Amino acid sequence: MSSRPGPSTRTGLLLLPPMLWLGVAYLGALGALFLAAFWTTNEFTGDLVKVFTLDNFRQLLQLPVYRTITARTLGVAVLVTLVDAALALPVAFFMAKVARPGLQRLLVIAVLMPLWASYLVKAYAWRGMLSQSGPLSWLGISPGYGLTGLVVTLAYLWLPYMILPVYAGLQKLPDSLLEASADLGAPALTTFRRVVLPLVFPALVAGSIFTFSLTMGDYIAVKIVGGPTQMLGNVVADNYGVANNLPFAAAYAVVPVLVMLGYLGVVRRTGALENL
Structure with missing residues (x-):
């Protein structure tokens, strides 16, 4: 008689297709990216020269313009993350601890609804909002096109990715802790700083991974x-498309990968990932 496969075997068979897809499609493409970063392009024919060289990385390190663009991209990613965290905390707290169950479900749907719309539709909608004749200009507060408008647009685009993890984290926060803090006479701000914020910190970290990484790689907005404004993502896209310099684009694309690996390493040392 043939025996049926055990639970571990069934689990392994179930995970095999997605793991193969991850290994071949994602890790394979990432490996090809790293490999291409050490090649060059023939200046006359535009063909790839598959000879190992560090010229692309030397160019990144020696030319100040690329250091400036990298620093600007990091600054924008940090700023977008902070803006989204500041907006997500009160919204998520109201959803998790104040709103009644019926309203809570409606608010979750309202947060998810922007994700159902096309990225391009939302970006072009903000282009209209930020234009000199757009609705914001009627109020005299339009920042126009540039760095400020970019931060506003990206903060809007990635805000749901911050709200949802924080909302999930706040749902796990026992109401008894808030009541105990109030019974001991702690003001609302003190309760938030000493009780809510430390316990919701892992959820903020989870949201920041989304907002930070998505901002680092964005080039369409x-x-x-x-x-x-020049950002890391559109420099990579221009070198891959317009300039036809795949090796340099690959070398510059390594930068956000290394930044995210470093960021995840720092986050792991804080222990926030273990508490998610």
Whole structure:
């Protein structure tokens, strides 16, 4: 008689297709990216020269313009993450601890609804909002196209990715802790700083991974609302498309990968990932 496979075997068979897809499609493409970063392009024919060289990385380190663009991209990613965290905390707290169950479900749907719309539709909508004749200009507060408009647009685009993890984290926060803090006479701000914020910190970290990484790699919104602003993502896209310099684009694309690996390493040392 043939025996049926055990639970571990069934689990392994179930995970095999997605793991193969991850290994071949994602890790394979990432490996090809790293490999291409050490090649060059023939200046006359545009063909790839598959000879190992560090010229692309030397160019990144020696030319100040690329250091400036990298620093600007990191600054924008940090700023977008902080803006989204500041907006997500009160919204998520109201959803998790104040709103009644019926309203709570409606608010979750309202947060998810922007994710159902096309990225390009939302980006071009903000282009219209930020234009000189757009609705914001009627109020005299339009920042126009540029760095400020880019931060506003990206903060809007990635806000649901911050709200949802924080909302999930706040749902796990026992109401008895808030009641105990109030019974001991702690003001609302003190309760938030000493009780809520430490316990919701892992959820903020989870949201920041999304907002930070998505901002680091974005290049479409930069083209639409960034004006003359140059970011890491659109420099990579321009070198891959317009300049036809795949090796340099690959070398510059290694930078956000290394940044995210470093960021995840720092986050792991804080212990926030273990508490998610």
